[in-house]
Amino acid sequence: MTLLLFLAQTIRIAIPYLFAAAGGALAERAGIVALSLEGYMLGGAFGAVIGAYYTGSAWIGVVTGVWWGIMLAAIHAVCTLRFKADQIVTGVAINLFTVGITRFLLQLAFDSSSNSPRVAGFGGDNIGGALALVSNPLVWLGLATMPALAFVVYRTTFGLRVRAVGEHPLAAASLGVPVNRVRWVAVLGSGALAALGGTYLALDQHQFTDSMTAGRGFIALAAVIFGRWDPVRAGLACLLFAGAETLQIRLQAAQLIPSQFVAMIPYVLTIVAVAGVVGRSVPPAALGRTTD
Amino acid sequence: MxxxxxxxxxxxxxxxxxxxxxxxxxxxxxxxxxxxxxxxxxxxxxxxxxxxxxxxxxxxxxxxxxxxxxxxxxxxxxxxxxxxxxxVGMVHQHFMLVPTLTVAENVVLGREPVSVATFDRDRAIREVEELSKQSGLIVPANRLVADLSVGEAQRVEILKTLYRGAxxxxxxxxxxxxxxxxxxxxxxxxxxxxxxxxxxxxxxxxxxxxxxxxxxxxxxxxxxxxxxxxxxxxxxxxxxxxxxxxxxDLSVQTSAGSVGRGKGLGDEGGGGTGLTVRNLTVRGARVEKAVNDVSFTVSAGEILGIAGVEGNGQTELLEAISGLRGVTSGSIRIGDREITHASVRERGDAGLSHIPEDRHQRGLILEYSVADNLILGQQHRFSRSGVMDRAAVATNAAKQVAAFDVRPTDASLAVRTLSGGNQQKVVIARELSRDFIVLLAAQPTRGVDVGAIEFIHDTLRKARDAGKAILLVSAELREVLSLADRVAVMYGGRFVAVMSRADASEDALGPYMTGARKAETESAA
The missing domain is CATH 3.40.50.300 (P-loop containing nucleotide triphosphate hydrolases)
Known part of the structure; x- marks a missing residue:
């Protein structure tokens, strides 16, 4: 029973990571640094709460959440693809902008600097644990995301082009592949996916709280790198990180290890991965490079 | 007309x-x-x-x-x-291939065969194999491009254009x-x-x-x-x-006859020692001994040319001498100074100049101006207590641009905007304008035109005549023959032949380059 609970909690924690990491893998394979996952998630969470609050429907919340993610990603795309701005600077700007704009609108819409009122979510109120999990369609969607992304990246023409554009955009361009259009789709897709992660988070807690994503976008990015930019491996990394987090929560009562150390696990593992301890970790060659 | x-x-x-x-x-x-x-x-x-x-x-x-x-x-x-x-199909000078994709994927990219909305990999492979047979351009359709030889990569490039019906x-x-x-x-x-x-x-x-x-x-x-x-x-x-x-004067770059007047001809006697390499073994990226127990000397006032098909250890040898790659065993000396484990900076101070084989990767910072590229590695000589002396940099740039005929003459332009030959002139100007005893010249005229080749060859000969020791590595056999005083052939990480220029000819060297003949004696140079 404890194992089942452990598993349920791990999945619950992993879902936002899975969505965001899928977005990260998609963008980075196309050569765009996915530093703004955190912003997309936070924007998605806020958008979802707005939609759910004014319509009373969690599904509408999903739509508005994703729409927020796409809009933020569009800003990123315009800056980096249209105006060739630096991807890292733009990514950081998106994250900061999102923190500010959601805080501002939170105040404006709900007259609160900390949290929104309670909104609708998925699953009943009275069922907890594993049952709440299986009744939430976003959980199933989240679990399906990585295999689906793997299929897109490795089995479709779009995926082939994404990989080509992320490795050698000039070669792709010389063959008539519309490099910028492929990247636009990848960036908007990454915004939508990461926003789904934020949406899940907000609807699961039935409210938006200020800066509620709390660095999850960066953990997702760490999972992408730890998974060597492969969707399936990145998905497993998400589960691993979520498992570590669950462990930390379980162990907190026992006070065996300071929680800060467990919180470090994703980043430590990522550094280990990037340092090349677990096989070679080679990013897409054109990652972060601006091309004309 | x-x-x-x-x-x-x-x-x-x-x-x-x-x-x-x-x-x-x-x-x-x-x-x-x-x-x-x-x-x-x-x-x-x-x-x-x-x-x-x-x-x-x-x-x-x-x-x-x-x-x-x-x-x-x-x-x-x-x-x-x-x-x-x-x-209209173009095969570019710098290959336009995605190394992480397979040959077939590279060929069909942008015009992929599709079945039920997904990429039809099997058909892509089939089509590429068929086209490969028809055109006589034999390539392994399912291999990653990163694993191909240069010749194979080029065949893929041509196949790409033919696949599009060029x-x-x-x-x-x-x-x-x-x-x-x-x-x-x-x-x-x-x-x-x-x-x-x-x-x-x-x-x-x-x-x-x-x-x-x-x-x-x-x-x-x-x-x-x-x-x-x-x-x-x-x-x-x-x-x-x-x-x-x-x-x-085309005879300079085409044929034999211009046997150098270097003093070290034939053996290592003559002028003082420049570069001494003893029993050098170097690990490569894929092979244990990319350079295998190689010994040689380049005397002052001599050009030692290394001929050989690329990938036989020349790159690793140069990287080991220039300090970019660690040495497994053996020793390297410049003059009397031991530099086997010295840093790149120390090697430079000891008198080593280096024209790298890939100017884009190692020779230049393409985004930097011509003037800045001309002082790379010697920036400490153009600064006062850590602050760059821009005036000195500009004076140096004006001097070198004129001396080496770099075009256009505006030294504030980014090197990226220059043609390949002029980029190479910038590298050569920088490496030859400093104090040095030994020059490593790797593919010094790769991707460079007739006029510039003539100029670069003259420059190298003048450096030799001024008493410098030059180690020349070139994939162009004729370049080696027209410049070197002694010629060594590298095959499988070893020096399989060393001969004086007078004995060296395309016919004499060819069998060694392809590995058909192995060294009769191990006492190289």
Whole structure:
């Protein structure tokens, strides 16, 4: 029973990571640094709460959440693809902008600097644990995301082009592949996916709280790198990180290890991965490079 | 003049092409006219605007003026996709291949076979294998491009254009990276492709290639077309004169005869020691002993040329001497100074200069200006307590740009905007203008035109005559033969032959280069 609970909690924690990491893998394979996952998630969470609050429907919340993610990603795309701005600077700007704009609108819409009122979510109120999990369609969607992304990246023409554009955009361009259009789709897709992660988070807690994503976008990015930019491996990394987090929560009562150390696990593992301890970790060659 | 060229069946006609890159006027009224089914040479010095003209033809760049006609249709300013659709395919000087994709994926990219909305990998492989058989361009369809040899990669490039049904094939300096047998094979392929009715434009500055495979020639100089001729009716000297605008001594770069006057001829006697390498073994990226127990000496006032097919340890040897790669065992000395484990900076101070084989990766920082690139590695000599002395940098730049004839002469331009030959001149200017005892010259004229080759060879000879010890590594056997006082052949990480220039010839060295003959004695140099 404890194992089942452990598993349920791990999945619950992993879902936002899975969505965001899928977005990260998609963008980075196309050569765009996915530093703004955190912003997309936070924007998605806020958008979802707005939609759910004014319509009373969690599904509408999903739509508005994703729409927020796409809009933020569009800003990123315009800056980096249209105006060739630096991807890292733009990514950081998106994250900061999102923190500010959601805080501002939170105040404006709900007259609160900390949290929104309670909104609708998925699953009943009275069922907890594993049952709440299986009744939430976003959980199933989240679990399906990585295999689906793997299929897109490795089995479709779009995926082939994404990989080509992320490795050698000039070669792709010389063959008539519309490099910028492929990247636009990848960036908007990454915004939508990461926003789904934020949406899940907000609807699961039935409210938006200020800066509620709390660095999850960066953990997702760490999972992408730890998974060597492969969707399936990145998905497993998400589960691993979520498992570590669950462990930390379980162990907190026992006070065996300071929680800060467990919180470090994703980043430590990522550094280990990037340092090349677990096989070679080679990013897409054109990652972060601006091309004309 | 035009009457003899093209004629009524011209498939490509470009008139009065103008193209600017910022301050650089790359094409100033360039013209070319190519007849159907011919192999046409487009020749000219570095920076003459050949590649630019062909990029305009292939749709990668739009002209700022002038007109482009293909098959009688005005196609000025078309896109890459339109050019491909119209059957114009370009094989670029720097390969346009995605290393992490397979051969088949690279070939079909942008025109992928699809079944039920997904990429049909099996069909892609089948189609590529079929095309490979038809054209005689043998490639492993399912292998990653990263694992291919240079020759194979080039075949993939040509296959890419044929897969798109290219009727007009543009090749930008296709032999720059090929070994002699691969070049011969390429010519056979091109002739076969030409015989099926495809028109081929060959950008090159190697005049023997022009004479060997082309029918007509367009010569460019400083962005403009200066001559058009039929290959049969001209000579290498005639082409060279048109390219450079003056008479060029071709014997220097073509043949034997110019045996160096170096003192170290034959053995290591003579002048003082420059570079001494003893029992050097170096680990490679994939092989345990990329350099295997190699010993040699380069005396002051001597050029030791290393011949050999690329990938036989030359790169690792140079990296070990220059301090970019660790040494497994053995020792390296410059003069009397032991530098086996010294840092790159210490080696420089000990008197080592290095012209790296890949100027883009190791020789230059492309985004930096010419002036900044000219002081790389010596910035400490151009600064006072950590602050750059811009005036000294500028003075140095003006001096070197004039001395080495770097064009354009504006040293504030980013090196990226220069042509390959002028970029190479920047590297050479920097490495030769410092104090040094030993010079490592790796592929010093790769991707460089006739005029610049002559200049670079002269520069190296002068350095030799001034008492420098020069280790020359070149994939061009003729370059080794025209410069070296002694010639070593590297094969499988070893020196399999060392001979004086007088004994060395293409015939004598060839068997060693292919591994057909092994060293009779291990007592190298």
């Amino acid at each position: 035009t009457a003899s060229v093209g004629g009524p069946t011209a498939v490509v006609r470009m008139n009065g092409i103008q193209k600017y890159f910022g301050a650089v006027h790359a094409n100033r009224g360039a013209e070319i006219e190519v007849g159907a089914g011919e192999i046409h040479a487009l020749v000219g010095e570095n920076g003459a605007g050949k590649s630019t003209l062909m990029k305009i033809l292939s749709g990668m760049q739009a002209p700022d003026g002038g007109g482009v006609e293909v098959g009688g249709r005005d196609v000025t300013g078309w896109t890459t996709a339109q050019a491909i659709a119209a059957g 009727r007009i094939l543009l090749l930008d300096e296709p032999t720059a990276v090929l070994s002699p047998p691969e070049v011969t094979e390429l010519w056979a392929v091109l002739r076969r492709v030409r015989d099926t009715g495809t028109t081929i434009i060959l950008i090159t500055h190697k005049l023997d290639e022009v004479m060997a495979v082309t029918e007509r020639i367009t010569v460019m100089r400083q962005g403009a077309t200066v001559a058009r001729m039929a290959t049969r009716a001209t000579t290498p000297e005639g082409i060279a004169k048109a390219m450079v605008g003056r008479d060029v």
